[in-house]
Amino acid sequence: MPGPSVLTRRRNAALAAWYAAHRRDLPWRGETDPYRVLVAEVMLQQTQAPRVVEPYRRFLDRYPTAADLAAAPAADVLAAWQGLGYNRRALRLREAARRIEAGGWPAPGDLASLPGVGPYTAAAVACFAFGRQVAAPDTNARRVLSRWLGRPLDGAALRDAAAGELAGDAADWNQAVMDLGALVCRPRDPSCGRCPVAAWCADPSVYEPPRPQGHFEGSTREARGAVVRHLAGHGPATAEEIARASGLPVERAAAAATALAAEGMIDADGGLLRLPR
Secondary structure, three states: OOOOOHHHHHHHHHHHHHHHHHOOOOOOOOOOOHHHHHHHHHHHOOOOHHHHHHHHHHHHHHOOOHHHHHOOOHHHHHHHHOOOOOOHHHHHHHHHHHHHHHHOOOOHHHHHHOOOOOHHHHHHHHHHOOOOOOOOOOHHHHHHHHHHHOOOOOHHHHHHHHHHHOOOOHHHHHHHHHHHHHHOOOOOOOOHHHOOOHHHOOOOOOOOOOOOOOOOOOOHHHHHHHHHHHHHHHOOEOHHHHHHHHOOOHHHHHHHHHHHHHOOOOEEEOOEEEOOO
16 A cells, blocks of 8 residues: 655644644643543534533533443533533433443444444544544544645545545644644635645635534524523423523424424423433
């Protein structure tokens, strides 16, 4: 199998030197405990790193081990998760902790079998916690690699491209590419003049941003969040009670509750809604 090209070697050398001087100080950097790495990676799904720092610390103070999280009531877990949004992630994380407590950690190649763990999260935990030499391209890396190679990348094409570019210590390389995307190679205003690898970048204009989400106010996400928040803070309630407390129209609260129940996020016993135990 051919080794990396001269271009790739030079680009990675420049990237490594830049990262050594500019790496972000984040509490999960250098962490090798798989549970703590998993918590960080689940929190970082759809959430920017600066917003995760304090919730990550608080969550681990409350649930320092997988056993602690596995034994926690859903209402408590969701209360500890408040501020991060996408509450399903918290309950899936608890499901993963219960799976781990029951049967141990999957092999590094099988981490995607855990609830809530997709290809990126599985690769990140395998790399950062288990020392596997694998690429873990996040949203920032997707943008960086697309520009480096001059074509939009996603899915399997992104993972293949990242594997081909990977060099040196995988943990450092993955984090260096993430930090370059977060600090320099930004979505709509890349700072090419101070980019350490600009000389080896095929096309800085190449980037297809994810489809923007709609406004939160008046959205289904707002109604779902209101239902879960109320149940976490006040215990079982009807859709009518949640509507009165939150200011939502009853039909929106009821529709959100129906959807949440269908997904297993809440239990509906007759007209009474509650978080799963």
